[in-house]
Amino acid sequence: MSRLYHPDDTIVAIASPPGGAYRGVVRLSGPTVVTLLREVFDSQAGTQIDQVRCASVIPGYLRLRQWDADPPCDLYLWPGTSSYTRQPTAELHTVGSPALLEAALETVCGAGARLAEPGEFTMRAFLAGRLDLTQAEAVMAVIDASGPQQLDTALQQLAGGLTLPLTELRENLLNLLARLEAGLDFVEEDIEFIGAAELESQLKLSADRIQETLLQMESRLQTVEGIRVVLVGAPNVGKSSLLNAIAGKTAAIVSEAPGTTRDYITCRVDIDGVACELVDTAGVEMANPVRGTAAAAQQVTSQQRRRANLQIFCIDSTRPLNAWERGELSSQPPEPRLLVLTKCDYPNVLQLGKDAIRTSSRTGSGVKELLLAIYRSAFLVDDSLGNVVATTAARCHKSLTAAHESLARAMLEVQGATGEELVATEVRFALDELGKVVGAVYTEDVLDRIFSRFCIGK
Ligand SMILES: Nc1nc2c(ncn2[C@@H]2O[C@H](COP(=O)(O)OP(=O)(O)OP(=O)(O)O)[C@@H](O)[C@H]2O)c(=O)[nH]1
Ligand SMILES: [Mg+2]
Structure with missing residues (x-):
């Protein structure tokens, strides 16, 4: 173990x-502190410490055993259970x-x-x-935060951003289960503890809540993978060059x-x-491409455009707009678009609105x-960017999906009047899955995986 x-x-x-630093901290926790x-x-x-x-x-x-001199030190002492680990804890500064x-x-x-x-202190x-x-997990995200946005998000989660709605959900389901089980206990007496209509509406309410959380998490995951920024434009306008310039390396030919x-x-x-996935695409010739590789390449480009969170529309500043570009500019794309003029080190023949970024x-x-x-x-593009704690989202996705599926099955069973026994089983299963998210139900390897990502001393 x-x-x-x-x-x-x-x-x-x-x-x-x-x-080396001005101050160093040694942290202790345990019964013999x-x-x-x-x-x-x-x-x-x-002062008598005890x-x-x-x-x-x-x-x-x-x-110190090894040293003759005794260095100055401030002792921060939490002698009882008011500490982070709820056991006697001390810090030697x-x-x-x-x-x-x-x-x-x-x-x-x-x-x-x-x-x-x-991670052992946090595990405790x-x-x-x-x-x-x-x-x-939020503690770790706070430690690892690489920008103010990530920090803000991690702090939100630490403050219970996810815990509170999930706890409420679990409590509702526990109450529901208690009423279902009471009904099962008194089945002979014919007392109804919860009617089918109320049962179904309660199940639906919980299922919807889970669905909401799932959607929220999916958008978080997408954010963490990176918002997709797709470079599009006619052939030879300098899309690949721009990708390389942004990335600071040769990523595209x-x-x-x-x-x-x-x-x-x-x-x-x-x-x-902010993690961004930049996507360089094949240049688009015309609205309806011919057959062959060019057509295949353009099909890939359209696919990428559809998956974009943000489009960077590249226009060559050294020549007038072609027909396809004029058509594109006159229509509003479904996703946000930035206009970029390329090759601006050459004399400029093109005038676009002041919104275009000259590069x-x-x-x-x-x-x-x-x-x-x-x-x-x-x-x-992504207003959930302020809510990213990827590790939690990744870990919880499976459990939330499973919990949602159980509740959906439970609703079918209520409709089919197959018996409250089966409904209760599904609700219990959903509760277990929700318990895994917050850690009310856990296994050793889940904890090992989570806490081993911490650094020592946290
Ligand atoms: N002077 C100058 N030349 C550029 C600039 N950007 C690109 N070029 C040149 O323009 C040509 C096309 O550049 P690419 O980056 O391959 O253009 P592309 O849009 O990716 O082209 P396709 O992949 O064929 O669609 C190359 O010869 C580049 O060297 C620039 O900012 N200034
Ligand atoms: Mg290219």
Whole structure:
């Protein structure tokens, strides 16, 4: 069995980032924290650590076995169950020297603690019921957040953004199950605890809630995979060159021969925390292409256009618009579109509205403006961008789908009057699946998978 399942061990880890810093933190949690601190910490004012009853900060010194000098240290102590892990927890805040922190770790281990596994502090918080699984994942998302948007989202989830609706849903279903089971217990007496019509409407309500959450999650997943930004335009206008300029590397082949790109090419870029999948497509010749490879390539392009969240319509600034481009510009595409003029390092023969972004892949001018425009559009394209916690969405999708299916079957059984026994079984099954999402029902390998992605000390 994994070591994570032994909350009776006292664990210790360096909780501050690696490398030298002004301050470093060593974190401990477990039943023997207070006894152990008596060995490794001297309070400046002579405070008796075992007398401390509530969360306190105590200035003092570390007593390191290997060192003669005792470095100054502030002890943050949660002696009871008010801590993150709901067990005695302490943090030793001292000088952030890697050698010193290692020595502190060794000393604490020498006094009876063991090194913590990745995510073990948060695992304890989960096992103690302080967090549910979606919140534990949010802790990790907060730590990993690479931009303000991701951070905001992770914090929302940590604050119970997903937990609250799911908890409410589970409670409703539990009540429903209780009434169903009461009816089953008194089947002889012919007392009705819940009528078929109410049962069906309650089931439908819950099924709809799950469906809503699923849809929300799907849009989150899509966001995490990246909003799809598709470059379209006539052959040879410089789409592939622009993709390379945005990506900062050669992802697509460029040549002066029109029709170079035949299949679509994708490339991921991260624009300040917003994941984008850029898609380069084959140039479009005309509205109704001829047969052969050109036609096949254009079919692929139309498919990609349909899947786009955002279109970047590229127009060559060195020549007048052709008929196809005029037609495209006069119609409103279903998805948001940015207009981009290419090859602006050449003398410009084309005047488009001021909304068009002027770029040159050769000099790199305008690429920054284009990135900013993509970034801004991303939030218009996908308003769930503020709600991304991909790991949770990926993990919960299967359970939510299964719960929804059970409730749909339960509704059919109510309609077919096949018996409340079967309805209750389906409701129980749905509850189990919802329980997996928040971690009310879990297996060891699910926990291992989730918590092993944490870093040590968290
Ligand atoms: N001077 C200049 N030349 C460019 C620029 N962008 C592209 N080109 C040239 O234009 C030609 C076509 O570029 P590509 O990027 O292959 O154009 P494309 O639209 O992807 O073409 P297809 O894949 O055939 O549809 C190449 O010779 C590029 O070097 C630019 O910003 N400035
Ligand atoms: Mg190309």
